[in-house]
Amino acid sequence: MDDKYKFIDFLGLRFNVANDLSVLVSAVLVFILVFALSRKVTMRPGKAQNVLEWMIDFTNGIVKSAMPDGSGKQFNLYAFVLFLFIFVSNQLGLFFQLKIGGFTYVKSPTSNPLITMGLATVSLLLSHYYAVKKFGFGGYLSNYARPVKFLLPINLLEEFTNFLTLSLRLYGNIFAGEVLLALIGTVAKSVGAVTFIGAMPLAMIWQGFSVFIGAIQAYVFTTLSMVYISRKMEQE
Amino acid sequence: MAGLLVLGAGQVALGDMLFILISFIILALLVKHFAWGPVTKMMDARSEKITGDLDYADQERTRAKKLAEEREDALKNSRAEAVEIVNKAKESGETQKKSIVSDAHSEAEELRQRAKSDVAKAKQDALSGAQNDIANLSLEIASKVISKELNADDQKSLIDSYIKELTVNETK
Numbered sequence: 001m002d003d004k005y006k007f008i009d010f011l012g013l014r015f016n017v018a019n020d021l022s023v024l025v026s027a028v029l030v031f032i033l034v035f036a037l038s039r040k041v042t043m044r045p046g047k048a049q050n051v052l053e054w055m056i057d058f059t060n061g062i063v064k065s066a067m068p069d070g071s072g073k074q075f076n077l078y079a080f081v082l083f084l085f086i087f088v089s090n091q092l093g094l095f096f097q098l099k100i101g102g103f104t105y106v107k108s109p110t111s112n113p114l115i116t117m118g119l120a121t122v123s124l125l126l127s128h129y130y131a132v133k134k135f136g137f138g139g140y141l142s143n144y145a146r147p148v149k150f151l152l153p154i155n156l157l158e159e160f161t162n163f164l165t166l167s168l169r170l171y172g173n174i175f176a177g178e179v180l181l182a183l184i185g186t187v188a189k190s191v192g193a194v195t196f197i198g199a200m201p202l203a204m205i206w207q208g209f210s211v212f213i214g215a216i217q218a219y220v221f222t223t224l225s226m227v228y229i230s231r232k233m234e235q236e
Numbered sequence: 237m238a239g240l241l242v243l244g245a246g247q248v249a250l251g252d253m254l255f256i257l258i259s260f261i262i263l264a265l266l267v268k269h270f271a272w273g274p275v276t277k278m279m280d281a282r283s284e285k286i287t288g289d290l291d292y293a294d295q296e297r298t299r300a301k302k303l304a305e306e307r308e309d310a311l312k313n314s315r316a317e318a319v320e321i322v323n324k325a326k327e328s329g330e331t332q333k334k335s336i337v338s339d340a341h342s343e344a345e346e347l348r349q350r351a352k353s354d355v356a357k358a359k360q361d362a363l364s365g366a367q368n369d370i371a372n373l374s375l376e377i378a379s380k381v382i383s384k385e386l387n388a389d390d391q392k393s394l395i396d397s398y399i400k401e402l403t404v405n406e407t408k
Contacts, residue, residue: 013251020255027263031270038271041278043285052275077272081264109256118256 006103022109026089059083066226083222090174090214111175120167123225131232173217177210
């Protein structure tokens with residue numbers, strides 16, 4: 001929307017303070033959550049350990065559904081951290097937005113395309129790295145001309161579309177959610193008490209729906225990351 | 237917002253991508269060290285333990301079944317054994333009873349024989365003792381009668397009667 005951001009230029013790179021602070025807050029929240037849940041690790045799990053193990057099983061299930069032959073074990077940790085980080089990032093802006101002097105400082109980091117592109121870059125780099133590791137660089141390159149040679153341009157194009165769809169899907173969903181929430185906010189403030197009361201259930205419904213969308217998008221992003229990695233690691 | 241998407245526009249905060257890359261890697265490392273490592277290790281250990289316990293339970297079940305069979309066999313055997321023992325005891329009791337009774341019989345017979353011979357001997361002793369007494373008595377009587385008045389006829393009949401009685405006693 002019409003948010004203003006503070007920028008910092010450092011070593012020739014431009015940093016958006018809102019994005020970086022939000023990423024930091026999300027990462028710290030994820031770490032605190034996981035750290036708090038894993039304090040007493042025992043053979044007979046307590047409540048906290050059960051929750052953590054349930055989450056681990058959930059993300060392990062995502063990896064296993066993409067790579068059923070057990071070759072995906074090395075990606076279990078990645079899927080776990082990715083899912084938790086995106087999930088927390090998606091919810092962050094719904095509960096906690098910090099604006100000081102017209103400048104936004106904390107919001108959902110995933111409502112910015114650069115952040116989602118950063119995450120997609122991590123996933124796709126991993127897929128390329130493991131493909132080269134498995135087939136060698138020659139094998140990795142020849143995989144672009146499979147199953148038949150004339151598919152080479154389409155396969156090359158697919159790399160870019162994968163990157164764009166993966167990152168922009170997440171960005172679009174979360175950004176739209178925040179836009180609509182802001183719109184409902186302006187509606188609430190537009191006339192007075194009447195619109196304020198009228199907009200309140202709308203805002204509540206949309207916030208609930210945004211929580212749902214955030215969870216779904218985290219799941220989709222993790223699943224697709226694993227699918228891309230698994231497709232890179234098999235020869236057609 | 238559209239300006240953010242156009243790369244090379246000079247305004248793009250590309251530093252954000254670097255920032256999220258680094259912070260994501262650090263987050264992953266921290267999560268691995270503090271939570272993922274210990275929890276997955278424990279999960280693996282648990283699944284291993286469950287497999288082991290299931291195997292152990294199977295083993296124990298088969299062993300228990302075998303033991304139960306063995307015990308049942310032993311029970312059956314012991315019943316037969318008990319019957320045998322009782323029979324043997326009965327038999328030995330019977331033979332013992334018989335031997336005791338026969339021993340008692342023979343002992344009683346022996347006692348009776350001994351008593352009989354004792355009685356016979358005592359009677360013999362008494363008889364011979366009585367004969368002597370009678371002889372002495374007759375001599376005393378004779379001397380007393382003789383010292384009073386003695387006629388030949390009386391004396392003769394007296395002696396005859398004595399002798400007669402003696403011979404009767406003797407032959408008896």
